[in-house]
Amino acid sequence: MTALLELRQLSGGYSPIQIFQNVDLVVQPGETVGFFGPNGHGKTTLMKTISGVLEPWSGDVIFEGRRINREAPRGSRRFRNFNYDAVTRRRMDPKAVARAGLIHVAQGNLLFPEMTVDEVLSIAPMAAAGREKGNRFGLTSIHSLFPRLAERRGHKIRFLSGGERQMVSIAAGLLAVPRLLILDEPTLGLSPKLRLELCQSIRAIKDMGVPLIVIDQDVAFLSALIDRLHLFDHGRIARVLGKAEIPDHDTLMSMLFGAAIT
Amino acid sequence: MISFDTFLAVASGGLVLGALYALMAAGLAAVWTTLGIFNFAHGAFIALGAYIGWQLADAGGAGLGLTAGVVVATVALFGFGILFHLVLVRPFERRADIVTVSVITTLAGTAIIESAINLIWGPRSKQLARLGTGEIDLGLIRIPMGDLVLVAVVAATLAGLGWFLGRTRTGRAMRAVSQNREAAELMGIDVPRLYALAFGLSAAMAGLAGIFVGGLRFMTPTMGADPLMKALIVVILGGIARFTSPIYAALLVGLVESFSNYFVGLYWTPAVLFAIMIAVLYVKPSGLFGHHQRTL
Ligand SMILES: Nc1ncnc2c1ncn2[C@@H]1O[C@H](COP(=O)(O)OP(=O)(O)O)[C@@H](O)[C@H]1O
Ligand SMILES: [Mg+2]
Numbered sequence: 001m002t003a004l005l006e007l008r009q010l011s012g013g014y015s016p017i018q019i020f021q022n023v024d025l026v027v028q029p030g031e032t033v034g035f036f037g038p039n040g041h042g043k044t045t046l047m048k049t050i051s052g053v054l055e056p057w058s059g060d061v062i063f064e065g066r067r068i069n070r071e072a073p074r075g076s077r078r079f080r081n082f083n084y085d086a087v088t089r090r091r092m093d094p095k096a097v098a099r100a101g102l103i104h105v106a107q108g109n110l111l112f113p114e115m116t117v118d119e120v121l122s123i124a125p126m127a128a129a130g131r132e133k134g135n136r137f138g139l140t141s142i143h144s145l146f147p148r149l150a151e152r153r154g155h156k157i158r159f160l161s162g163g164e165r166q167m168v169s170i171a172a173g174l175l176a177v178p179r180l181l182i183l184d185e186p187t188l189g190l191s192p193k194l195r196l197e198l199c200q201s202i203r204a205i206k207d208m209g210v211p212l213i214v215i216d217q218d219v220a221f222l223s224a225l226i227d228r229l230h231l232f233d234h235g236r237i238a239r240v241l242g243k244a245e246i247p248d249h250d251t252l253m254s255m256l257f258g259a260a261i262t
Numbered sequence: 263m264i265s266f267d268t269f270l271a272v273a274s275g276g277l278v279l280g281a282l283y284a285l286m287a288a289g290l291a292a293v294w295t296t297l298g299i300f301n302f303a304h305g306a307f308i309a310l311g312a313y314i315g316w317q318l319a320d321a322g323g324a325g326l327g328l329t330a331g332v333v334v335a336t337v338a339l340f341g342f343g344i345l346f347h348l349v350l351v352r353p354f355e356r357r358a359d360i361v362t363v364s365v366i367t368t369l370a371g372t373a374i375i376e377s378a379i380n381l382i383w384g385p386r387s388k389q390l391a392r393l394g395t396g397e398i399d400l401g402l403i404r405i406p407m408g409d410l411v412l413v414a415v416v417a418a419t420l421a422g423l424g425w426f427l428g429r430t431r432t433g434r435a436m437r438a439v440s441q442n443r444e445a446a447e448l449m450g451i452d453v454p455r456l457y458a459l460a461f462g463l464s465a466a467m468a469g470l471a472g473i474f475v476g477g478l479r480f481m482t483p484t485m486g487a488d489p490l491m492k493a494l495i496v497v498i499l500g501g502i503a504r505f506t507s508p509i510y511a512a513l514l515v516g517l518v519e520s521f522s523n524y525f526v527g528l529y530w531t532p533a534v535l536f537a538i539m540i541a542v543l544y545v546k547p548s549g550l551f552g553h554h555q556r557t558l
């Protein structure tokens with residue numbers, strides 16, 4: 001069985017600062033995996049590299065058995081000062097990644113401030129064009145998943161609350177008919193009530209059979225949702241825990257830092 | 263000081279001028295909002311459109327009539343805009359200093375286009391016929407048919423642009439790219455293609471504007487310089503919060519120019535316009551109708 005997503009020795013960052021190095025990861029079809037780790041250790045950077053927004057420095061990203069990055073340019077020193085796109089092509093094309101069905105719902109995505117909710121949702125299925133016939137996530141299923149979005153259809157994104165914007169972001173991801181959906185800190189900065197609502201929606205998305213990679217700081221939410229948890233520390237996957245092995249938040253933090261934090 | 267009839271004539275002249283500026287500014291703004299760069303070759307596009315139109319329409323060229331000139335100039339400029347983007351903007355897109363670099367490359371493009379026009383059509387000035395002949399009596403005022411056609415064509419073009427940006431998927435995707443490029447990429451939107459399309463549409467609008475300019479003034483290879491400056495004033499004055507903001511600003515600039523020409527004379531009008539623009543920038547940094555920069 002080919003893995004859904006495979007990372008081989010993936011490294012990257014914001015040139016010249018490397019953020020993560022030699023990350024290996026395999027996600028099998030039907031799996032839901034989680035990432036947990038302190039802020040600023042490179043989880044978001046890793047996900048942006050997977051979706052092609054950032055260039056990988058080395059290593060490969062393989063999605064459904066197909067490598068979606070190009071080889072690192074050979075003789076790259078010769079071309080370093082040569083700027084023409086045709087020669088130094090991007091090693092990854094975010095459009096191609098999204099159209100292949102690897103959909104990344106970015107952390108704190110501000111989306112398009114001057115567009116209405118409906119307008120944003122109307123362009124979201126573009127990533128599924130030519131790949132999926134008969135979209136299984138219509139606007140009606142989105143509205144039953146996020147009833148708030150039905151109420152706020154005609155509102156511009158910049159007038160939405162953070163939680164509502166997050167819902168639009170996830171809804172847009174679903175309309176792209178993901179074969180794998182990456183949710184980067186979907187509940188960050190939400191009120192407890194809204195957070196609960198969103199966690200339920202994410203569980204519902206999992207129950208629809210959408211494979212997920214979820215990054216979150218809420219261990220209880222993650223452990224109920226996922227099959228495996230990757231502890232991310234200093235740009236590396238420090239440990240992998242099976243569902244049964246996931247402890248509570250404090251124990252997890254001490255696992256990462258070696259000592260209990262009180 | 264000014265009779266009612268004169269007032270109406272000056273005002274209607276200003277509105278016609280404003281409509282023309284709106285067409286130019288909307289084209290300029292389409293590139294600025296989508297790509298985040300300022301295309302200094304927009305004026306040269308206007309000149310190129312006028313000359314291609316002349317080549318088709320004038321008896322000295324193919325003599326096929328002005329309608330053929332309008333169609334061919336618009337379509338040709340659409341293609342030319344895409345080519346221009348491919349050769350002079352896109353190769354530098356991933357540089358951190360793209361905004362500065364594109365100033366130089368688009369200025370270079372201007373020089374090249376103007377030289378090419380000089381080479382092909384010569385430096386002697388030409389003139390295009392106007393779209394529409396005769397005058398029409400509107401009761402209070404008689405205005406030239408050409409002015410009426412100009413306003414109608416501009417209104418239809420801008421309405422079409424509004425429909426494209428607001429109603430079609432591609433147009434909405436273009437707005438999405440202008441508002442948040444990274445989020446648009448994550449949605450699978452083909453950003454380079456939309457950049458090319460924005461350039462093509464912008465150039466097509468410049469080409470159309472060129473035909474009208476050619477009917478109002480003598481055509482020279484550098485005829486686009488003044489319209490470019492006016493479009494620039496309009497875009498900065500109005501801001502680009504919505505695609506309609508430059509339209510209001512254009513009508514305002516047209517009226518101010520018209521009355522300023524009447525009261526203080528042709529010579530001082532650019533200074534008046536710039537003074538107003540600077541004053542507006544003091545008070546409203548993002549333009550009269552703007553609340554923030556770079557959206558469509
Ligand atoms: N645009 C950027 N340019 C340079 N450095 C960045 C940028 N964004 C984030 N970083 C740095 O990269 C590191 C990893 O950040 P991030 O991937 O967001 O971590 P996490 O998602 O685990 O909280 C941080 O130290 C942060 O300061
Ligand atoms: Mg993060």
